[in-house]
Amino acid sequence: MEALDNKCPACGAKIDFNPKNQKWDCKYCGSKFTLEEMQKYQNASSKEENKKEETKKSTKKEETEDLDVYHCKNCGAEVMADENTTATFCVYCGSTAILKEKIMEGTIPTQIIPFKNVKQDAIEKFKQLSKNRPLMPKFFNDSKNIEKISGIYIPFWTYDLNVSGNIDFNYNRITTWSDSHYQYTKTDTYLSKRNSHMNFEKVLVDGSSRFDDDLMDSLEPFHYKGLVEYNHAYLSGFLAEKYDVDEKKAIERAEKRAMNTAIETTRKTITGAVATVSKNKLNIKKIKNDYILLPVWMVNVKYKDKTYTFAMNGQTGKMVGNIPLSMKRTVAFSILIFSIVEVITCIVLYMI
Amino acid sequence: MYCAIYDIRMKRIKFLIILLSFIFLITPVYASTNTKQRSENDYLIPNGIEVTETNKNNILTTPAIDETEKIYDFANLFSDYEEEKLLRQINTYIDQYKMDLAVVTVNENNKNSPQEYADDFYDYNHFGKGNNRDGILFLIDMQNREIYMTTTGNAIRMYNDHRIDFSLKKVYKNMTNKDYYKGTSEYIEIISKYANLGLPSGQDRRVEKDILSTLLFSSIISLIITIIIMIILISKNKLVNKQETAEQYLQKESIQINDLGNTLINSNTVRHYIDHDTSSGGGSSTHSGSSGISHGGGGHGF
Numbered sequence: 001m002e003a004l005d006n007k008c009p010a011c012g013a014k015i016d017f018n019p020k021n022q023k024w025d026c027k028y029c030g031s032k033f034t035l036e037e038m039q040k041y042q043n044a045s046s047k048e049e050n051k052k053e054e055t056k057k058s059t060k061k062e063e064t065e066d067l068d069v070y071h072c073k074n075c076g077a078e079v080m081a082d083e084n085t086t087a088t089f090c091v092y093c094g095s096t097a098i099l100k101e102k103i104m105e106g107t108i109p110t111q112i113i114p115f116k117n118v119k120q121d122a123i124e125k126f127k128q129l130s131k132n133r134p135l136m137p138k139f140f141n142d143s144k145n146i147e148k149i150s151g152i153y154i155p156f157w158t159y160d161l162n163v164s165g166n167i168d169f170n171y172n173r174i175t176t177w178s179d180s181h182y183q184y185t186k187t188d189t190y191l192s193k194r195n196s197h198m199n200f201e202k203v204l205v206d207g208s209s210r211f212d213d214d215l216m217d218s219l220e221p222f223h224y225k226g227l228v229e230y231n232h233a234y235l236s237g238f239l240a241e242k243y244d245v246d247e248k249k250a251i252e253r254a255e256k257r258a259m260n261t262a263i264e265t266t267r268k269t270i271t272g273a274v275a276t277v278s279k280n281k282l283n284i285k286k287i288k289n290d291y292i293l294l295p296v297w298m299v300n301v302k303y304k305d306k307t308y309t310f311a312m313n314g315q316t317g318k319m320v321g322n323i324p325l326s327m328k329r330t331v332a333f334s335i336l337i338f339s340i341v342e343v344i345t346c347i348v349l350y351m352i
Numbered sequence: 353m354y355c356a357i358y359d360i361r362m363k364r365i366k367f368l369i370i371l372l373s374f375i376f377l378i379t380p381v382y383a384s385t386n387t388k389q390r391s392e393n394d395y396l397i398p399n400g401i402e403v404t405e406t407n408k409n410n411i412l413t414t415p416a417i418d419e420t421e422k423i424y425d426f427a428n429l430f431s432d433y434e435e436e437k438l439l440r441q442i443n444t445y446i447d448q449y450k451m452d453l454a455v456v457t458v459n460e461n462n463k464n465s466p467q468e469y470a471d472d473f474y475d476y477n478h479f480g481k482g483n484n485r486d487g488i489l490f491l492i493d494m495q496n497r498e499i500y501m502t503t504t505g506n507a508i509r510m511y512n513d514h515r516i517d518f519s520l521k522k523v524y525k526n527m528t529n530k531d532y533y534k535g536t537s538e539y540i541e542i543i544s545k546y547a548n549l550g551l552p553s554g555q556d557r558r559v560e561k562d563i564l565s566t567l568l569f570s571s572i573i574s575l576i577i578t579i580i581i582m583i584i585l586i587s588k589n590k591l592v593n594k595q596e597t598a599e600q601y602l603q604k605e606s607i608q609i610n611d612l613g614n615t616l617i618n619s620n621t622v623r624h625y626i627d628h629d630t631s632s633g634g635g636s637s638t639h640s641g642s643s644g645i646s647h648g649g650g651g652h653g654f
Contacts, residue, residue: 077528125550133588182623189619193612200601214594221600257598264597269609321587338578345570345577 009033009040016124016237019160019295019314024233031274032267039234051303069242077210113226114234115151115314122149122297122312125319134333137326140303147307148300151314153235153293155243159254160287166236167282169275181271192275195281196266203254207243211311213253213278217319219313222294226315230293240293247289255284271323358406385424388416397476398485400497407642411476413462417452419478422446427494429532441540449547451507452479452487455536460496466493466500466651467625474502485645490539493596499535499643499653503636505637508648511543512552513635519543527654548591 008026014100015033018025024033069078089102131143139145169192176185178290202224206216263280295314300307303324378382391395395403395417403411417424422442423435430438442453456473463469471492474480484505491500499520503511510517517541526535636648 006578088504133585135585137587139573170617178626182627183626184621186619189617190614191617192614195610195612197606197608199603199606201603202597203598213594214592217595218592220595252596257596258601261597261599261602264599266609269611300468320591322592325586325589327358330582330586334578334582337581338574339599340576341577345573348564349367349566 016269017114018237019118022114022116024053024182024236035231035233039231055299057300075210077320078244091310094257108326109155109230109293110290111227112153112230112234112293113222113224113295114228114317115238116226117297117312117314117317119149119151119297120301121317122319125312126299126301126310129319129323132239133323135329136323137303138331140301140324145303147302148298150236150298152298153238153240154211154296155241156216156292157207157243157247157250157254158202158244158290158292158296159200159205159251159258160289161200161203161254161258162285162287163200163258163282164285165282166195166279167266167280168192168193168274169267169270169279170278171270171273171275173273178213183317191278192270194266194269195261198262198265199260200258202290203258205245205250205253207239207245207250208297209245210241215309215311215320216296219294219296219311221311222315227292243291247291251289258284269289358588372646374426379483384569385415385426387419388581390414390416395476398478401475401643401645410463410468410472410642414472417477422454424454424473427459427492429457429492429494430532432537434533438536438540441537444549444604445540445544446481447545450481450486451505451510451539452481452485453543453546454487454489455492456489457494458610463497463541466491466496466498466648467639468641469493469648470500470502471645471647472506472643474647475641479504488543490536492527492536496653498651498653499539499651501526501539502647502649504645508636508638508646509551510547511648513553513648513650515546516650517548517650520650524654526625543640567593 007013008024008031010027010031011026011029013026013028015024015026017023021032024038026032030215038258056190070281071078123143125145126146127143130136150157159223171192173188174185176183178184181275204220204222206213208216259282263277297312297314299310299321301310301314302308306324308321308324310319388396390412392408392412395411397411414578415424415426423430425435431493438455442455444449445453454474455618456470457468462471462539463472470489473491474485474487474489478540479489481483482505486505486507487506488511489502491502493500497602501511501516501520520540522542523539526532526538637645640646
């Protein structure tokens with residue numbers, strides 16, 4: 001098995017995937033190649049090869065040569081990169097103490113959403129964070145504060161789930177009326193039985209334990225229309241992470257999310273009252289699961305000796321992360337708003 | 353020799369001066385109210401009031417006074433200085449609102465009630481503006497320990513029962529504390545505010561509103577609004593939210609929900625007694641005294 005080499009079919013130099021035109025651009029000779037062309041020159045894995053890989057999952061030997069795996073001594077993270085992309089630091093902890101290991105275990109992703117935006121887009125998005133956010137510290141969004149910015153394919157598990165079964169709700173209907181002396185309040189409690197059935201397609205669960213689940217959740221939605229068959233040619237110029245959360249463990253989160261939505265959807269059929277679940281006999285069945293890679297720009301920011309992690313959806317450009325609050329601005333704004341509202345309410349109260 | 357006599361004289365004069373100034377200091381100076389004598393030959397009453405057998409006694413027992421003085425402090429509740437200040441307030445009121453205003457204090461009420469005393473005092477003296485004798489009389493009756501205001505002509509409509517009630521309630525405590533000047537002064541302020549608002553039309557809350565409670569109320573509202581706005585602003589900086597639902601992955605066309613029935617499992621009825629409280633602010637109730645003139649009014653003990 002040949003090592004994956006992302007070399008320009010024309011001049012043989014290093015060649016990267018360009019999200020702007022979804023092609024492989026050679027910086028040296030200016031040639032542009034589509035996936036088909038790359039496959040023709042045996043740069044990318046062909047469909048047959050992918051299938052072959054899938055069938056030979058148990059024999060990991062072939063895969064081991066495909067990708068370099070960097071192992072961080074500091075935090076234990078594992079980062080994949082093709083041999084032309086050199087990881088010089090750990091994207092999770094920033095440590096430079098990383099070891100290159102040519103070991104790759106586990107399954108090959110079935111699908112991938114290639115990057116649609118470039119590094120500059122992530123920097124621009126970061127600079128725009130100040131928009132409509134008066135409580136952000138003044139120079140926080142300065143691009144000088146960006147320590148590291150890296151495009152990473154993050155592993156996700158997707159689950160097709162079926163939820164079905166019986167579920168009972170309780171709800172109250174309250175009626176009031178009055179005669180000349182008394183006001184009456186009648187509370188009727190009902191038991192409402194429902195049989196519910198629904199399907200979920202590709203419920204996303206972050207397959208990497210080193211990224212916070214809520215940070216990854218916040219990147220949603222990814223548009224699955226952009227999903228293409230996995231090809232490691234897409235990884236050139238980017239980093240990729242290997243999953244470390246087992247499929248059987250990750251499904252718990254998918255089931256929980258699907259269950260919440262199933263209950264909520266069924267509850268909506270009871271109108272005009274707040275219904276509470278009294279008996280839940282809904283069952284979740286897994287129809288199918290997939291291992292996919294999704295594009296994320298990780299932006300590490302250092303501001304006043306504190307580090308902040310931002311992430312941008314590499315497909316939609318949605319930027320997530322927690323922006324710090326400026327104490328000074330928060331206090332000043334509170335006082336300002338309070339005084340304005342106080343004056344207005346005083347005037348209004350006086351006018352009435 | 354001469355020196356000694358002079359000395360003694362000087363001492364006496366000095367003593368007298370000190371004594372006089374001491375007396376002057378401890379006893380406030382009260383102005384006396386001039387009253388004229390009514391008789392069956394000259395009732396000293398305004399034109400248009402008929403003297404009958406029934407009201408003759410009422411007229412004769414009512415002091416005849418100079419209606420320009422405005423303050424008739426028979427009970428000596430105000431000092432000269434206080435009377436001066438009150439008179440200024442009263443004159444401002446009269447000029448501004450074209451209604452007469454008089455303040456009467458009595459230690460002994462020789463009539464049946466504060467109402468009767470106030471009505472007679474107003475009717476049988478030359479009070480009132482215009483043909484309807486528009487005006488107000490404020491009585492502090494020390495015998496009955498009651499303050500009473502009587503309204504005449506346009507003042508009846510201006511001061512409806514609710515306004516009278518509120519005005520008297522607002523000031524009676526001063527009388528209880530023997531601060532008659534302050535009570536009277538505040539009373540004039542309140543009735544001025546009402547007159548300023550015009551005839552009652554539901555706007556009375558503006559006068560009755562306590563500045564302090566308004567401030568407190570608006571502060572609470574402002575605080576709540578500020579907190580809400582700040583929460584919105586702060587939440588703008590929080591771009592990370594854990595997803596607990598899978599709404600976007602739900603395939604809408606796959607949803608099948610069957611209603612397996614609703615059953616009533618419990619019913620509970622609670623009743624509350626409704627307290628019908630009387631609404632305030634309505635009209636003015638009137639009565640007429642011995643003179644036959646219509647009055648509005650009300651009193652409050654202290």
